[in-house]
Amino acid sequence: MKQKLRLRQFEALMAVIQHSSVTRAAKDLGISQPAVSRLLSDLGQTLGFSLFDRRNGQLVPTQEVRFLQSDIQRVLDLMDQIGEVSQSITERKAGHIRIACLPGFATSHLPGVVAIFLGDRPGVSITIEPDRPERILEWMIDEQFDFGITDGFRGHSAVESRDIDVRTVCIFPSGHRLEALSEITPADLADEKIIHTRRDSDFFKSLANAFFESNTPLTTLVETRQFTAACELVSHGVGVAVVSELDAVKFANEKIQSRPFSPAISHRLSLVRPTLKRPSAVTLEFIDAFAASLAPYQVVFPKGL
Amino acid sequence: MKQKLRLRQFEALMAVIQHSSVTRAAKDLGISQPAVSRLLSDLGQTLGFSLFDRRNGQLVPTQEVRFLQSDIQRVLDLMDQIGEVSQSITERKAGHIRIACLPGFATSHLPGVVAIFLGDRPGVSITIEPDRPERILEWMIDEQFDFGITDGFRGHSAVESRDIDVRTVCIFPSGHRLEALSEITPADLADEKIIHTRRDSDFFKSLANAFFESNTPLTTLVETRQFTAACELVSHGVGVAVVSELDAVKFANEKIQSRPFSPAISHRLSLVRPTLKRPSAVTLEFIDAFAASLAPYQVVFPKGL
DNA sequence: GAATAATATAACACTATGTTATACTCGACC
DNA sequence: GGTCGAGTATAACATAGTGTTATATTATTC
Numbered sequence: 028m029k030q031k032l033r034l035r036q037f038e039a040l041m042a043v044i045q046h047s048s049v050t051r052a053a054k055d056l057g058i059s060q061p062a063v064s065r066l067l068s069d070l071g072q073t074l075g076f077s078l079f080d081r082r083n084g085q086l087v088p089t090q091e092v093r094f095l096q097s098d099i100q101r102v103l104d105l106m107d108q109i110g111e112v113s114q115s116i117t118e119r120k121a122g123h124i125r126i127a128c129l130p131g132f133a134t135s136h137l138p139g140v141v142a143i144f145l146g147d148r149p150g151v152s153i154t155i156e157p158d159r160p161e162r163i164l165e166w167m168i169d170e171q172f173d174f175g176i177t178d179g180f181r182g183h184s185a186v187e188s189r190d191i192d193v194r195t196v197c198i199f200p201s202g203h204r205l206e207a208l209s210e211i212t213p214a215d216l217a218d219e220k221i222i223h224t225r226r227d228s229d230f231f232k233s234l235a236n237a238f239f240e241s242n243t244p245l246t247t248l249v250e251t252r253q254f255t256a257a258c259e260l261v262s263h264g265v266g267v268a269v270v271s272e273l274d275a276v277k278f279a280n281e282k283i284q285s286r287p288f289s290p291a292i293s294h295r296l297s298l299v300r301p302t303l304k305r306p307s308a309v310t311l312e313f314i315d316a317f318a319a320s321l322a323p324y325q326v327v328f329p330k331g332l
Numbered sequence: 333m334k335q336k337l338r339l340r341q342f343e344a345l346m347a348v349i350q351h352s353s354v355t356r357a358a359k360d361l362g363i364s365q366p367a368v369s370r371l372l373s374d375l376g377q378t379l380g381f382s383l384f385d386r387r388n389g390q391l392v393p394t395q396e397v398r399f400l401q402s403d404i405q406r407v408l409d410l411m412d413q414i415g416e417v418s419q420s421i422t423e424r425k426a427g428h429i430r431i432a433c434l435p436g437f438a439t440s441h442l443p444g445v446v447a448i449f450l451g452d453r454p455g456v457s458i459t460i461e462p463d464r465p466e467r468i469l470e471w472m473i474d475e476q477f478d479f480g481i482t483d484g485f486r487g488h489s490a491v492e493s494r495d496i497d498v499r500t501v502c503i504f505p506s507g508h509r510l511e512a513l514s515e516i517t518p519a520d521l522a523d524e525k526i527i528h529t530r531r532d533s534d535f536f537k538s539l540a541n542a543f544f545e546s547n548t549p550l551t552t553l554v555e556t557r558q559f560t561a562a563c564e565l566v567s568h569g570v571g572v573a574v575v576s577e578l579d580a581v582k583f584a585n586e587k588i589q590s591r592p593f594s595p596a597i598s599h600r601l602s603l604v605r606p607t608l609k610r611p612s613a614v615t616l617e618f619i620d621a622f623a624a625s626l627a628p629y630q631v632v633f634p635k636g637l
Numbered sequence: 638g639a640a641t642a643a644t645a646t647a648a649c650a651c652t653a654t655g656t657t658a659t660a661c662t663c664g665a666c667c
Numbered sequence: 668g669g670t671c672g673a674g675t676a677t678a679a680c681a682t683a684g685t686g687t688t689a690t691a692t693t694a695t696t697c
Contacts, residue, residue: 075422090612117380307395
C-alpha cells in the first residue's frame with residue numbers, strides 16, 4: 028500500500044487504544060462508529076499489519092502498534108501545541124521581539140517597560156542588544172532587529188522612525204549653590220565646568236546654541252557619549268550637566284539635584300524599525316507600549332507650533 | 333476560523349519557506365502551483381496571520397511563521413519517522429521481543445542466537461529475563477513476555493508450547509577412568525557419586541529409571557537445579573553427571589570429558605508463548621530461529637516411533 | 638507602459654472523511 | 668443448539684480537503 032499516513036487515522040487509533048472499543052472511541056471523537064472503523068482499517072492497510080487483537084470483546088493493541096504508540100502520541104501532542112501557540116500569536120500573547128537600544132536604556136528605563144509588557148504575555152520573549160546609534164542604524168537596515176531606540180537619527184529610506192522629544196533638566200550635586208534657583212539658565216552656569224555629550228551630537232549643538240544666544244561661554248569639563256555617565260559624574264560631585272529628564276529621575280537621590288533648564292532644550296529620541304520588514308503584531312504593540320512609557324517625559328509643544 | 337491544521341498545509345509551508353517561491357515549492361512537491369497557493373491561503377486563514385512578505389519578488393516568512401517553524405518541522409520529521417519505522421516493522425526489521433528463559437540459557441546458548449538475529453535487524457530490540465520455570469510459566473500466562481524457554485512444562489491452556497528433546501551426555505573430569513569407555517551405562521557409574529538435577533524434575537526421573545532398570549544404585553553427590561552448575565562442579569573434579577549436550581559443549585575444555593549415555597535420555601525443553609496474545613512477526617521469526625539453533629542437539633527419533 | 642514572470646482565483650475532478658442503514662460476529666442465555 | 672444484543676464491519680452516499688487546468692491579477696523589469 029502506497030497510501031499516506033494521516034493524522035485523523037492516528038487520532039482514531041489513539042482513541043480506540045484509550046477506550047478499548049471502537050464504539051466508545053467514536054463517541055469520544057464525536058463521530059459515528061463506522062467512520063472510526065474505516066479510519067482504522069485504512070490505517071491498518073497502510074501500515075501493513077493489524078492494529079488490534081480482540082480479547083473478551085476488548086480491543087487490545089498489537090505489539091507493533093505499541094511500538095509506534097509513543098511516536099504517534101508525540102505527533103498529536105505537537106499538533107495541539109502548534110495550534111495553541113498559533114492561537115497565542117493571534118492573540119498577541121506569543122512571539123519574539125529583538126530590540127536594539129542605546130546603552131542607557133538597556134539598564135534604566137527599558138527593563139521596567141519590558142517587565143510589564145511580558146507580565147501579560149506568557150509566550151512572548153524579548154532580546155535586548157545595547158550599542159551605539161551607528162550600530163543600531165545598521166541593524167535596522169539589515170533587519171536584524173525589530174525595534175530600535177536611538178538618538179541623532181537623520182532618517183534613512185529603509186528605516187521608519189517615530190521621534191519623541193524628551194525634556195531635559197540641569198543636574199548638580201546636592202548642596203551646590205544652584206540649589207537656590209528654581210530654574211537654571213546658561214548665565215547661571217557661566218562659572219561652572221560642564222559635563223556634556225559629544226560635540227558632534229545634536230543635543231550638544233542645541234545646548235551650545237543656548238549658551239551662545241545668552242552670550243555665555245561654555246566651559247567643558249568632561250565630554251561623554253551618555254547621559255548616564257554624566258549623571259554618574261555629577262553624583263560624585265565632579266560638575267554639573269544638562270541631561271534628559273529620563274536619566275535624571277533614575278539618578279534622583281540625596282547626592283543629586285535637578286532643576287528645569289531654560290531655554291528648554293529637548294533630547295530627541297527616535298523609535299525606529301525596518302521599513303520593509305512587516306512587523307509582527309506584538310512588535311507593534313511593544314513599540315506603542317514603549318512610546319506610552321515615555322509620555323510623562325515628553326516635551327509638550329505649544330499648540331501654536 | 334475554526335478550521336483544523338492539516339499536515340499537507342505544513343508541507344506546503346515548509347516547501348515555500350525553503351524555496352522562497354510558490355512556483356518552485358509546487359515543483360518540489362510535485363503538484364501544481366495553484367494547489368500550493370491555496371494550501372497556503374487556507375493555512376493563513378486558519379492560523380489567523382499572514383505567512384509571507386514579498387521582498388524583491390522573494391517570499392520571506394513572517395516572524396510569526398518563523399516562531400512556529402521548528403515545531404512544524406518536528407511534526408513533519410516525526411511523521412516521516414513513523415512511516416519508516418512502520419515500514420521496518422512490516423519488513424520484520426523492527427520491534428521488541430521479551431524473552432523469559434532458564435538461567436542456563438541466558439548465559440550460554442541464547443546470547444549467540446540473539447546476536448545473530450539482531451545483526452540482521454537494526455530496529456529490533458530484545459529483553460532477556462532469566463528465572464525459574466514456575467516464574468516463566470506465570471509470565472507466559474500473564475502475557476508479560478513474548479517467548480519463554482523452559483523445561484518440565486506440563487501444558488497450560490493459556491500457553492502454547494513446542495517441545496524439543498535435547499540429547500544428554502555423561503560428563504566427567506579429564507583423566508577419569510570413564511575416559512576409556514566410548515559409551516557410558518548406569519552400570520559404569522555404579523561406584524560414582526552423581527551430580528544430578530532435583531528429584532522432582534522429569535529429567536531426574538528418567539535418569540533414576542535408567543539406573544533402576546539396570547539394577548544399579550544411584551548415589552547422589554550433589555542435587556542442583558541447573559545443568560550449568562553440574563558442569564561447573566564436574567570441571568572442578570567433584571564428580572560425574574549426566575547433562576544436556578547443549579551445556580556439555582559449552583563447558584567442553586581440557587578439564588572435562590563427555591561420552592554418550594545409554595540408554596539415551598533426553599532433556600525436554602519447551603519453547604513457550606502466550607496462546608491468546610497474537611505474537612508479532614519478529615517474535616515468530618525469533619522462535620523459529622531459536623528452534624533452528626537447537627537442531628544440532630536435538631534427539632532424532634527412530635522413524636518407527 | 639509593455640512584456641514577462643509569479644501568484645491568485647475560478648471551475649471542476651477525485652479522495653478523505655463524515656453520514657445512515659444494514660449485515661456480520663460473538664458471547665450470554667434459555 | 669437457537670436467539671438476543673452489543674459491538675463492529677460494510678455499503679451507499681454527502682461534504683470537505685486536495686488536486687487539476689484555465690485564466691485573471693499582481694509584481695518586476697526593461
